[in-house]
Amino acid sequence: MARVLCVWFPDWLLRRSDAPPDRAAFVVGNRDGRPLVVAANDRAMEAGVEAGMTRRSAEALCPSALVLERDPAAETIRFEPILNAIEDLIPRVEVVEPGWVFVPTDGAVRYYGGERALVDRVAATLERLAPGAHLGVANGPFAAYWAARSGRPTLIVKDEKAFLSGLDISALETEELVATFRWLGVTTLGELAALPRHAVASRFGTRGLEAHRLAGGEDRRVLPRRIPDDLTVETIFEEPLLLIEQAGFMARRLAGSLMALLDRHRVAPYQVEVEAEAADGVVRSRVWRRAEPFDTRALAERVWWQLRAWTETGGITDGLVRLRLSPTALSDEGYQPGLFEQREVRIETERALERTRTILGPDSVLRARPQGGRDPAERVQWARWGEDFAEPARSLASPWPGRVPAPSPSLVPSRPRRLEVEWDAEVPTRVRLSTRWEPVLSWAGPWRRQGRWWAEEKPSALYQIVTSAGAMLCRTTGGRTFVVGVYD
Numbered sequence: 001m002a003r004v005l006c007v008w009f010p011d012w013l014l015r016r017s018d019a020p021p022d023r024a025a026f027v028v029g030n031r032d033g034r035p036l037v038v039a040a041n042d043r044a045m046e047a048g049v050e051a052g053m054t055r056r057s058a059e060a061l062c063p064s065a066l067v068l069e070r071d072p073a074a075e076t077i078r079f080e081p082i083l084n085a086i087e088d089l090i091p092r093v094e095v096v097e098p099g100w101v102f103v104p105t106d107g108a109v110r111y112y113g114g115e116r117a118l119v120d121r122v123a124a125t126l127e128r129l130a131p132g133a134h135l136g137v138a139n140g141p142f143a144a145y146w147a148a149r150s151g152r153p154t155l156i157v158k159d160e161k162a163f164l165s166g167l168d169i170s171a172l173e174t175e176e177l178v179a180t181f182r183w184l185g186v187t188t189l190g191e192l193a194a195l196p197r198h199a200v201a202s203r204f205g206t207r208g209l210e211a212h213r214l215a216g217g218e219d220r221r222v223l224p225r226r227i228p229d230d231l232t233v234e235t236i237f238e239e240p241l242l243l244i245e246q247a248g249f250m251a252r253r254l255a256g257s258l259m260a261l262l263d264r265h266r267v268a269p270y271q272v273e274v275e276a277e278a279a280d281g282v283v284r285s286r287v288w289r290r291a292e293p294f295d296t297r298a299l300a301e302r303v304w305w306q307l308r309a310w311t312e313t314g315g316i317t318d319g320l321v322r323l324r325l326s327p328t329a330l331s332d333e334g335y336q337p338g339l340f341e342q343r344e345v346r347i348e349t350e351r352a353l354e355r356t357r358t359i360l361g362p363d364s365v366l367r368a369r370p371q372g373g374r375d376p377a378e379r380v381q382w383a384r385w386g387e388d389f390a391e392p393a394r395s396l397a398s399p400w401p402g403r404v405p406a407p408s409p410s411l412v413p414s415r416p417r418r419l420e421v422e423w424d425a426e427v428p429t430r431v432r433l434s435t436r437w438e439p440v441l442s443w444a445g446p447w448r449r450q451g452r453w454w455a456e457e458k459p460s461a462l463y464q465i466v467t468s469a470g471a472m473l474c475r476t477t478g479g480r481t482f483v484v485g486v487y488d
Helices: 042-046 055-061 072-089 106-112 115-129 141-148 160-165 175-183 189-193 197-215 244-264 296-312 343-360
Strands: 004-008 025-031 034-040 066-069 094-097 100-104 134-138 154-156 233-241 268-278 283-289 320-331 366-370 380-384 417-424 427-433 436-439 442-449 460-467 470-477 480-487
Touching: 004 115, 004 141, 025 042, 025 055, 034 055, 055 066, 072 094, 072 100, 072 115, 072 296, 100 106, 100 141, 106 115, 115 134, 115 154, 134 141, 141 154, 141 160, 160 189, 160 197, 175 197, 175 366, 189 197, 233 244, 244 268, 244 296, 244 320, 268 296, 283 296, 296 320, 417 470, 427 460
Parallel strands: 025 066, 094 283, 134 154
Antiparallel strands: 004 100, 004 134, 025 034, 094 100, 233 320, 268 283, 268 320, 366 380, 417 427, 417 480, 427 436, 442 460, 460 470, 470 480
């Protein structure tokens, strides 16, 4: 796999004229339909503001902070001179977003006489133009990105598997998948890579398979099915487009045409080259990369940002006469989106949930996340749809003595149900179900609890009881038995 240089500016979103140097500030962007913090300066972070939290939570922690709305188009315009400087040294640059690019280094390494010489040359150029860049080099973009985020200004990774194995599982940056891995006791990429691939693919599907490959030092693999070579779309304008609004309209139209063409071949683009020709004959090109396949909306946005950057920085003058989109990295593996990942599906789903909540009340639609606890009901934290969780989740890594081992019950009643049980000493022999008695086929326990005496809880014990009608988790206390969970 070709070596890759990642150039990453940690504070790029805050490098804007309206960001105050002497006051707390954070930038808010729209993610999954919610206003979330995407960057914060040191003063805001000292007050507890972190990327990923909601705007409301950030304002509660730091009410004096200046809130800035994210503007990707303006960020692209500010980043254009830096891209030009990198391209003067290395011809091909792949843009993930403003402030974050990948550069293939193979040819440039030979030209400059070595990897270290190349990296030093790029670092010196960026230091003169825009100090503060972090550089990482590795065999693939995933490892190169985390090398750039290692905390050191420059890191060249020699042993990629060893480097990746020490990264926390959160490096996958997929919240739901990371939470599940932690719940299973997998806390590092090395531990994930040690799991059998077929087991990970069977349990987590395409996303788990991709995560396992990344953890093992593999980036996107070459696919056996031949993808057509020419899947390019282009449009030529008889009269040059002089207005950026006209260019934006054509960007959306051409992006739609490209995605329709790719859909017919059942492939998805991870990289797309944008090429534009000005009326004076100057041709500019830029490659944009995305971790997940582009959709029409995401591609149209990036083409429009790029056209606007070229127009406002003098890269395109006298109007636009030709626009060309060429996918440069394609995959036919397919991708199963989550419930809220496709914009149209997300909007319809949120509308249905809001309608349900309006009709049935605010407590009718809830969301959950795992947390530490002893009883099954304690291990899930609930919050109303659209609201933050009331308190931080309890640690999953704590020992929680007295916790019943896996598997967990599939159904946990909101209130424990009384159950009649006949005992022989401390051995359950039969249970009463409705009007009949069922013999106990097998059982496990007891898991004893002392109870929280300060809350007037009595000592109790948990049993797993299996009958011909099903399996139950039961609690005995004060001579009575209650059902607290039902197993499939």
